[in-house]
Amino acid sequence: IIGTRSAVFVPLPRLAMIVVDEEHDPSFKQQNGWHYSARDLAIQRARLENIPIVLGSATPSLESLCNAQKGRYRHLQLRQRATSADLPxxxxxxxxxxxxxxxxxxxxxxxxxxxxxxxxxxxxxxxxxGYAPAVLCHDCGHVVQCPRCSAPMTWHRRQERLRCHHCGHESRWPQACPACHSTALITAGxxxxxxxxxxxxxxxxxxxxxxxxxxxxxxxxxxxxxxxxxxxxxxxxxxxxxxxxxxxxxxxxxxxxxxxxxxxxxxxxxxxxxxxxxxxxxxxxxxxxxxxxxxxxxxxxxxxxxxxxxxxxxxxxxxxxxxxxxxAAGLPPFAALTLLRAEAHQRHRVDTFLSAACQCVPPALVEISGPLPSLMERRAGFERAELWIQAPNRTQMQKALNLWLPQLGGLSSARHVRWTLDVDPLLIT
Structure with missing residues (x-):
């Protein structure tokens, strides 16, 4: 069987080995809906079925390198390229x-x-x-922003369109700067x-x-x-x-x-x-x-x-x-990290939910930071913020999540936001 991340769920009666190619690739992590890592599930499946698993990559993830250093993984290194050519x-x-x-x-x-x-x-x-990642006013410095996201619009010259690469919103080149009304608009980058x-x-x-x-x-x-x-x-x-x-x-x-x-x-x-x-x-x-x-x-x-x-x-x-x-910073893979993300059309609803969620976390097990604005505070019309939950190890994190998760759904403020839990987040957006 050869497949993408969903292949990890295929029932095979006599599975003998699993190979995860390019194991460092972030695409193995499902970013929408159920946040799961196909690589980590493959490792768990190999353990349960008592079969070998190969994590292949020329650029292993820091998590895999750390596991190799600790002796959890066996590290096999290829000493030359497939074509025997010299490295550039x-x-x-x-x-x-x-x-x-x-x-x-x-x-x-x-x-x-x-x-x-x-x-x-x-x-x-x-x-x-695109042609340029930003369009700005040469007189006042105003950057043309997406009206639905806290991000600049990208200029696509061939289509003669400004396009947001986060929500897909499009518009024409503005006739004048929306801030100072100057017509001296230029591209940047x-x-x-x-x-x-x-x-x-x-x-x-x-x-x-x-x-x-x-x-x-x-x-x-x-x-x-x-x-x-x-x-x-x-x-x-x-x-x-x-x-x-x-x-x-x-x-x-x-x-x-x-x-x-x-x-x-x-x-x-x-x-x-x-x-x-x-x-x-x-x-x-x-x-x-x-x-x-x-x-x-x-x-x-x-x-x-x-x-x-x-x-x-x-x-x-x-x-x-x-x-x-x-x-030195106490970050993964030397700690366990979970993000509670929330979004709503009104920022106060997000802050209310995350503040209430803070009160439910078992303080003896984890350390909490936030509520913090997301790197992109607004996306597709939704205001976004998050909590960072950190624990010394996965065992302690799992204990905290098992106690915390049932309480989150019962919060009255949860009905007014969209929220997700991302364990071991790969992308901070």
Whole structure:
């Protein structure tokens, strides 16, 4: 049986082994409705059926690395790539005082030119769809926001539409700034659409493919694009997370990470881990055949310890450094974390419910923070906030949840909000 996360529930009378490929991938966690982790359920099923389970990944989650360090897991490491090719060389490209063209440095442009002249392919990674992630007023600085979310609207130039990537709301380019009525509106930042435009101007004779959800609307379109890429030699691939893993492009010898700093300043404590995993996975597309590969990491923070460690090409040292930071901060996997999220059209209803929920928590078992506004305080017209519940271990957390959960549903304020419990949350949104 080969399947996605729902495959973990398939009844098999003689199940002998389970393999979870790319075990670090957040998509194994169901984010809507019932919040379950297919990876963790697979581990539990293997334990109950007394069969082996393999968690495969070139970039294991920090939880799995921690379990390996404690001897709960056996850690088997592959010492070479599947094709026996050398690992690509990673180089940090400082962007300070650089004259960028669509977010691309002179160093990266020169490397692209040399790679294409050699008959090889270039992959440029930017995890932002659209033309620009924000539209702002050049006079007063007002940023055009989604009316239903606390997030800026993304400009999609080809469709000539502003679009919210969180709720799907769309609108036209505003005639004037809603704050000061100036007509001096400009875009800020780069998306894959703008990156493609700049590259077509610089390399007009070179085939360029943009691989993202806007350019490719279904799996068939992606499969067709991948087949076309493999049939061409010199070409440029521009893409988002869709290009990060699972594809084999034999002619790609240069990978450029356009905005490496994107994951360094998030309020989500897992963001540096995801950045590390993404960069290593994208870098793995370079030099997979006989020709050597190189990876250029563009950054305004060339001295950042995570990037310095990452540039040496080994995933484990920076991952272990992140583990040490988590341990010092008392964060998972060295503690158990649960989020109680609530949303309603009126913020006072959310605060009333979460405040009442606080009073029900067994204080001797867990530590509570909140109510706290969510990172995105408003989404699709709903005001959002949350409680952070932390315990020293899962056993203590489970005891607290068993006592707490029956009381939550009985709260009168619960009838006026939508609420969910997310145990071991992967995304803080």
């Amino acid at each position: 060389v990673m180089t940090i490209v400082p962007l300070r005082r650089e004259n960028l063209q669509g977010g691309i440095s002179t160093t990266l442009l020169t490397a692209c030119k040399e790679t294409l002249e050699a008959g090889n392919q270039v992959l440029l990674f930017l995890n932002r769809r 780069q998306g894959t659409e703008q990156l493609e435009e700049v590259l077509r101007q610089r390399f007009p004779q070179t085939p360029i493919w943009r691989i993202d959800r806007d350019a490719l609307h279904d799996r068939d379109a992606l499969a067709t694009a991948v087949a076309d890429i493999r049939q061409n030699r010199a070409a440029i691939l521009v893409g988002t997370q869709m290009l990060a893993k699972g594809h084999h492009f034999p002619a790609v010898t240069l990978v450029g990470i356009i905005n490496t700093d994107q994951g360094l300043f998030s309020a989500d404590f897992r963001a540096p881990e995801r950045l590390l995993q993404t960069v290593v996975q994208v870098a793995g597309r370079a030099g997979r055949e006989e020709r050597p590969g190189q990876v250029l990491l563009q950054t305004h923070l060339p001295e950042h310890p995570l990037l310095q460690s990452l540039s040496r090409g080994d995933y484990r040292p920076p991952a272990e450094a992140l583990l040490n930071e988590r341990q």
